[in-house]
Amino acid sequence: MNLTDQLLAAISMYGLPVFFGVIVVAAVGVPLPVTLALVAAGSFVQLGEMRLWQVIFVGSAGAILGDQLGFVIGRWGGSRIENRIRKSKAGAEKIARAHAFAKKWGAFGIFMSRWLVTPLGPWLNLTSGMTDYPWPRFFIWCALGEILWVVLYVMLGKIFSGSVQALVEVLGDLGWVLVGIIVAAVLLWWLARSLTVGEEARTAAKRAT
DSSP: OOHHHHHHHHHHHHOHHHHHHHHHHHHHTOOOOHHHHHHHHHHHHHTTSSOHHHHHHHHHHHHHHHHHHHHHHHHHHHHHHHHHHTTSHHHHHHHHHHHHHHHHHHHHHHHHHHHTSGGGHHHHHHHHHHTTOOHHHHHHHHHHHHHHHHHHHHHHHHHTGGGHHHHHHHHHHHHHHHHHHHHHHHHHHHHHHHHHHHHHHHHHHHHHO
16 A cells, blocks of 8 residues: 555545545645645535534644644744755745745745645644744734635545545646636736726826927
8 A cells, every 4th residue: 555545544444543644744845646635525524424514623723723834833933944945956945946936925825825825834833833924924824825825625534435536637837827827817817907007108198298
C-alpha cells in the first residue's frame, strides 16, 4: 500500500482522530494528500460511516490549528528559519512566492491560500509570522478560508462519493485554472484602469491648453 492508501485506510478504521491529525500536520507544512482526505471523508459521510457536522467541525478546527502553529513557528523562529529554508533552491523559491503573494493580495491572499492556492498556504503561514503580520487579522481570514475549504471538498466528496480519486485529480487541475482566470482578470482590470487614467490625463491636458 502506498501512503495515500494507508492514509485512507487509517481514516476509515480510526475515524475522526486520525482525520484531525492529518489535517493539522498538513496545515503545518508536511506534504500529505490532505485534499484527498477531505474528499474521502465526504464519501464516508455519504456511506454513513461519519457524520457531516463532525467532519466539517473537526476538519476546520484541525486546519485552523495547523495554520496557527505555522504562524507561531514563523513568529518565534523568524529569520533563523528563513535562512535555513533559503539554503535550498526549492525552499527559497517557495518563500519568495509566498512573500510576493502576500505583498500583492494582503489579507485576501491569506483567505485565497486556504482554499484555492493551497500549496502556498503553509509557506504563507510562516512568512506571516516572520513579518509580524497582525495575528487577529491572520486568524480571521485564515478561519474563513479554511472553513470554506473544508465545506467545499467534503461536500464534493459526499456528492461524488463513487469517484473520489478522479474528482481529486480534476480539482487539482481546476484549481490552477481558476488561479489563471483570476490573474487574467486582474491584469485586464489593471490594463483597463491604466487606459482610462491615460485618457483622462490626455483630456485634462487638452483642456488646460
